[in-house]
Amino acid sequence: MNVLEFDIQDCDLQPDLWRRELMDPACGGYASFEGWVRDNNEGQQVLRLEYQAYAALALKEGQRILEEARQKFPISHAKCVHRVGALDISGMAVWVGVSGGHRDECFRACRYIIDEVKHRVPVWKKEHYVSGDSGWVNCEACAAGH
Amino acid sequence: MKTVHIEYFAVLRECAGSDREAVSTAAETPQQLFAELAERYEFPTLQSVKVAINEEFSDMQASLSDGDTVVFIPPVAGG
Numbered sequence: 229m230n231v232l233e234f235d236i237q238d239c240d241l242q243p244d245l246w247r248r249e250l251m252d253p254a255c256g257g258y259a260s261f262e263g264w265v266r267d268n269n270e271g272q273q274v275l276r277l278e279y280q281a282y283a284a285l286a287l288k289e290g291q292r293i294l295e296e297a298r299q300k301f302p303i304s305h306a307k308c309v310h311r312v313g314a315l316d317i318s319g320m321a322v323w324v325g326v327s328g329g330h331r332d333e334c335f336r337a338c339r340y341i342i343d344e345v346k347h348r349v350p351v352w353k354k355e356h357y358v359s360g361d362s363g364w365v366n367c368e369a370c371a372a373g374h
Numbered sequence: 375m376k377t378v379h380i381e382y383f384a385v386l387r388e389c390a391g392s393d394r395e396a397v398s399t400a401a402e403t404p405q406q407l408f409a410e411l412a413e414r415y416e417f418p419t420l421q422s423v424k425v426a427i428n429e430e431f432s433d434m435q436a437s438l439s440d441g442d443t444v445v446f447i448p449p450v451a452g453g
Binding site: 263279280281282284285288289310321322342345346347348349350351352353354364365366367 | 381383384385387388418420421426429430431445447448449450451452453
């Protein structure tokens, strides 16, 4: 059975557990990506983050991205999990894992998945700054005053 | 007039002050509905807005039907 799974969860991500799910005797390569909460963004000192998702559509779109990755690259397994809720600095916001016969397709599929997830999956990020301000990323102008 | 169910996320949720509501509207497209809500709740000017109807991406010029669930999607920022 090939793993091809996108998920959203509101508790800490478990990459060690999921990495084992992608292990396969036929696979010689595994690539993963972890997105972490950074303490700065566009000149602002960030204190913590909050992620919100439109889960029903995010799950469908995430799954479509994984299916595209498997069509484009000869990989065996792929999984991606995005966190929602409150996260502190260095917390893991997203995890992608891919396994396949060889490294090249694993690296490329992993890159494809994270890039597409960031652009297409309906997940939003609110940054809380050291200054006391906060703002929804990519809607800064609007968040001011709210 | 038709009734549509709206779910709000992110900055739009903060502006609307709730995560969902049923709205009675004469709007024929998501574009018209968004303009109506933007005026009511003073939505910010966004770089782009997408729309989902009944849990699938749709078009801001699509036709709205009575009972549709509509979600406006401000610029996403996952990862």
